[in-house]
Amino acid sequence: MKKVRNKKRAIGLIALLIFALFMVWRLVRPLHFFVVDERFARPMAVVIPEGLSSLSAEECGGCHEEIYAEWSGSMHAMAWTDPYFQVDYRFDGSQQICLNCHIPLENQQENRVIGFRDTEKFDPILEPNPDFDADLQQEGVTCAVCHVEDGKIVGPFGTEDAPHPVVVDREMTAGINACQKCHVISGERWDTFLRIPPCGTVAEIEEGGREIECLECHMPAVTRPVATGMDERDGRRHLFRGGHDPAMVKSALTVSHEIETGPKGTRFALVLTNTGADHYLPTGTPDRHLTVEIRLLDQQGELLKEEKHTMIRRILWRPFIVDLTDTRLPPNQPRRFDFDLPSDPATPAGSLEVTVSYHLLEEARRKRIGYQNREPIHYPIYLRRFPL
Ligand code: HEC
Ligand code: HEC
Ligand code: HEC
Ligand code: HEC
Ligand code: HEC
Numbered sequence: 001m002k003k004v005r006n007k008k009r010a011i012g013l014i015a016l017l018i019f020a021l022f023m024v025w026r027l028v029r030p031l032h033f034f035v036v037d038e039r040f041a042r043p044m045a046v047v048i049p050e051g052l053s054s055l056s057a058e059e060c061g062g063c064h065e066e067i068y069a070e071w072s073g074s075m076h077a078m079a080w081t082d083p084y085f086q087v088d089y090r091f092d093g094s095q096q097i098c099l100n101c102h103i104p105l106e107n108q109q110e111n112r113v114i115g116f117r118d119t120e121k122f123d124p125i126l127e128p129n130p131d132f133d134a135d136l137q138q139e140g141v142t143c144a145v146c147h148v149e150d151g152k153i154v155g156p157f158g159t160e161d162a163p164h165p166v167v168v169d170r171e172m173t174a175g176i177n178a179c180q181k182c183h184v185i186s187g188e189r190w191d192t193f194l195r196i197p198p199c200g201t202v203a204e205i206e207e208g209g210r211e212i213e214c215l216e217c218h219m220p221a222v223t224r225p226v227a228t229g230m231d232e233r234d235g236r237r238h239l240f241r242g243g244h245d246p247a248m249v250k251s252a253l254t255v256s257h258e259i260e261t262g263p264k265g266t267r268f269a270l271v272l273t274n275t276g277a278d279h280y281l282p283t284g285t286p287d288r289h290l291t292v293e294i295r296l297l298d299q300q301g302e303l304l305k306e307e308k309h310t311m312i313r314r315i316l317w318r319p320f321i322v323d324l325t326d327t328r329l330p331p332n333q334p335r336r337f338d339f340d341l342p343s344d345p346a347t348p349a350g351s352l353e354v355t356v357s358y359h360l361l362e363e364a365r366r367k368r369i370g371y372q373n374r375e376p377i378h379y380p381i382y383l384r385r386f387p388l
Contacts, residue, residue, distance in 0.1 A: 079140030
């Protein structure tokens with residue numbers, strides 16, 4: 001009897017030990033929270049179209065001046081040089097996979113991918129790339145990333161007046177394919193339990209039952225010559241504005257307020273609605289968040305009472321990847337914040353101050369990765385003082 005009991009205990013202990021080791025491994029393992037899809041598993045091999053001498057945006061810009069100027073001011077042009085990306089990339093162990101969206105062309109990368117050591121494709125086998133072009137690397141998500149297919153330039157018109165071969169591909173020019181390549185990742189892994197994938201801009205639009213469309217807002221329509229000296233055409237501005245552009249973020253937010261006086265006293269209600277984006281506000285990396293601060297000041301401007309709310313998506317990364325909360329603003333669903341106004345005759349209230357801010361990342365994360373920002377990592381998108 002005793003022998004059997006000892007054996008059972010030993011098995012129990014071994015099982016417990018295995019489980020404990022498994023959990024420790026879950027806590028220290030390299031963190032992969034997305035699936036490497038065929039779309040971005042490898043850098044893109046592209047051929048320089050006939051009539052052009054390089055793939056460089058600068059060369060395109062010689063004839064497509066306005067588009068070049070717009071793109072130059074976008075985060076696509078900075079997808080590699082962006083100092084936040086550079087710090088984060090090194091902090092994450094300089095993984096090759098990051099390059100396939102931030103500098104996706106083969107010749108933008110110092111190494112070629114010749115195979116993979118793992119089935120998940122996070123561990124590529126590399127060899128030096130003799131055609132590496134350091135200037136092209138600086139251009140991040142450059143023109144050729146969206147516009148070159150099989151040695152031809154993809155566009156919406158099928159023009160015969162271009163000095164380069166042209167092909168029409170509606171899937172690309174409707175913007176859906178062009179954007180989904182990098183702005184959608186699949187989060188369906190065995191250890192991942194998320195409602196929508198991280199950076200799930202497209203999934204957020206699908207959730208609202210809307211048609212997936214990006215260009216109306218991110219590449220506004222314009223009529224102008226698309227190349228120097230040509231006739232006007234209906235085209236699109238290459239602005240790609242997002243979280244780095246306060247005016248763009250402001251355009252997504254509608255703010256209203258009311259002051260109600262009831263039997264229990266006076267209450268201020270602030271209502272925020274995402275009326276300008278088809279996806280969540282904010283969207284993109286889970287770093288992005290909004291805060292709202294409501295401050296009650298006395299007649300001398302001294303603080304009497306303060307409340308702060310954060311609209312953010314919080315994910316538990318270890319031991320398993322699970323959604324904790326998501327308080328961001330889905331499209332067209334008003335979010336109400338109540339603030340009770342204390343009525344103390346000794347300190348009569350003077351005014352209420354409301355600030356809504358957009359944050360590119362949290363201060364704690366900025367410190368952890370050692371990012372010495374020159375630009376502010378947050379900025380106000382709504383600021384108002386209500387006299388009482
Ligand atoms: C030497 C001048 C020149 C250079 C360099 C040049 N293009 Fe063009 N491109 C043109 C002209 C001219 C047109 C025709 C415009 C028209 O028909 O209104 C054109 C048309 C296009 C179109 C629209 C095609 C269509 O029919 O829908 C796209 C897209 C395009 N170019 C992209 C590029 C890209 C990307 C580069 C750089 C890799 C580039 N071009 C380099 C002159 C140039
Ligand atoms: C090859 C990959 C790739 C493709 C294709 C792509 N993007 Fe991006 N996009 C990026 C990367 C990478 C960034 C982030 C750059 C950074 O901030 O370092 C970005 C950033 C953005 C931003 C945020 C700007 C900001 O202010 O932070 C917007 C908006 C955007 N892209 C829209 C689009 C749209 C619309 C399309 C389709 C027409 C598209 N992108 C296609 C990779 C891509
Ligand atoms: C992130 C993807 C992306 C990048 C990067 C990009 N474009 Fe485009 N471009 C598009 C899409 C999508 C359209 C189709 C818009 C439409 O239907 O009018 C387009 C359209 C065009 C057109 C046709 C005229 C027009 O206004 O629609 C030209 C010319 C052009 N792009 C040139 C460029 C040049 C030059 C660069 C680099 C400086 C560039 N593009 C970078 C996605 C991109
Ligand atoms: C109805 C307009 C609208 C549509 C449609 C739309 N967006 Fe946006 N987008 C916005 C506005 C406004 C913002 C700024 C506020 C915010 O972050 O939500 C924004 C922000 C973004 C950002 C910034 C996140 C960051 O990290 O800076 C990205 C990326 C983005 N959009 C991608 C897309 C993609 C991809 C699509 C299509 C699948 C799309 N958007 C469709 C209006 C739109
Ligand atoms: C599937 C394509 C893809 C891959 C792979 C990818 N990124 Fe990105 N990255 C994006 C896009 C798209 C954006 C901008 C939109 C957003 O906020 O989601 C972005 C934005 C970022 C930003 C925010 C930049 C800013 O200025 O706010 C950082 C930092 C970043 N990526 C780092 C990385 C690192 C590090 C890796 C590798 C571990 C990586 N990315 C891999 C597509 C990708």
